[in-house]
Amino acid sequence: MVSNKNHFYIVDDDESVCRALGTLLGTYGFSTKSFSCAEEFFSAVPNSAPGCLILDIHLPGINGWEAQQRLSDSGSKRPVILISSDEDGGRMKQVFQAGAVGYLQKPFKDQELADLIRLVV
């Protein structure tokens, strides 16, 4: 899973968020690919393709939780960071139970993201 360290997939229905996160991750030397919904991601990226996933919870269609569930059910080992503007009270337990590596409440500082990435890669 060496390539997981270099590549990030971003799933968020807000185009601007995707682009901004892509730019920021670029400054860390990561390559990124964005999707506006979970279905798009699943149809484009097989479990075998390496890379971390930054997944928004509020999505049209399949939401973040359901997408995470689907990934773990399919036996994927892809590290997932969940993001949302919801307060994180009580969220972390749910996040870990779902099998994700971490949660960031929007908007988040580059430092918070960097700390989490360091944990993943």
Added chain:
Amino acid sequence: MGNNYKVKTAKQKPKLELKLRKPNIKKRRLSGGKPLKTGKPPDKRILSKAEQLLLRGFVSDLSNVRDDLGEKVRRQTDELKLKSGQLRHGADRQQRSDKRIQKQTDELKLKSGQLRHGAVRQLKSDEHIQILTQAIKSMTNGMFLIDVRKPNFLVVFSNAAFQTMTGYTERELLGRGYFSLRGAKADSGVVAEIKRTIRQGTHFRGEMLGFKRAGQQYWFQLRLAPVCSASGAITHYVGIQTDVTLMWQRDFEIKEQREELLHVTRVGKLAEFVSSLAHEISQPLTAILSYTNAAQRLLADREPQIREILQYINNDDIRATEVIRRLRSLLKRGEPEIKPLDMNALVKDTVVLMTTDATIRNTVLKIKFDARLPLINGDRIQLQQVLLNLISNSFDAMECGPEDRQILINTARRDRDTIAVTVKDTGCGIPTPNMPKLFSRFFTSKSDGLGMGLSISRSIVEGHGGRLDGTNNPGRGATFFFTLPIKQKPAP
């Protein structure tokens, strides 16, 4: 009378005997007179001259006696005739008098009949008055009569209900000025209006605050109407007052409950609105922050002025985020209070709150309950909010003006584990293009809508483990329904 006459004849006898012994010369000449049947007839051949003379005298005496008797008889007959005439006259008079008496008797009978009739009528009228008086006394509405010919409008009559209502006894009320009863704190505007009404001789009707003798407040409805004398002049005013305090209290409680629920709904809507707003704003703020951080990283040790500017952008982004976060926590929906609930009772309570609205909107609210509906677990206020929202949507949907504006609320057991509550209306229905967006936030078909109602309702129902959906009726209008899980019995 006959008796007297006989007596007189008897008296005559001795006189007659005397005259026979002493013959009257004068009467001897009166010969030819018929011999009297009484006594023996004389034998002419054997009578002497003296005897003949005596006899002649005797006969003459007899004839005289006869004449006397005849005279007497005639007189007495005349007398009798007179008497008889008088009698006959008396009898006529008697007859006439009898007729008069009969007439008077008849008149008397008539008068007596009239009197009896009058008496019966009087009796009936007395009974009538008594019943009327009793009715007025037993009325649960306060009733009083004031004399408006006097400047102070004195109370001349009051019934028991009025006495209870005002706290004064009958004696205290009698002769007391009506307006002095109303307490110093009475609304002077209302008092002036009543006085004006009386002066104009018109009717008054109004609701106002009153003060009992001991000072307690009460709300009452007052109706005043003029009472005219036989001549048509207004002499009195009759007043009827009804204590509406309890009614008002109940109305007030319902209104308060409704206000509370509306407040909760408004706050809920606002919270949901702010939450949505926060979500929408946090997206660009996230992007801005990430762009800024990326730029800061790219510039690293270069362009200190631009890096400083980037730091300001960074700081203000964080500030904006904080403002939204605080606002969101301020309007955070309270933790639901989950309790066992009877959905039938909850529907009934909610319908009571909406009754006034329904009346104003000329809409019939019907309820059909499943009497054996099991309890559910839920937050009373939140579920009431859902019902209120659905009913109020139905009201709006019927603004398009159907003739029979009807809302049917139905509770039913759906299956082993769930119940369903249905709100069906006869409104304009849901336009097909709106169907997919029905439960989306900020989607509304109303000019003054926020587009939060159904979205919040669905999140509440889903929070209770149920489902909320809507569909058009085959005929007219729409039906919204939500399901809720039945309260599970604790495991044995």
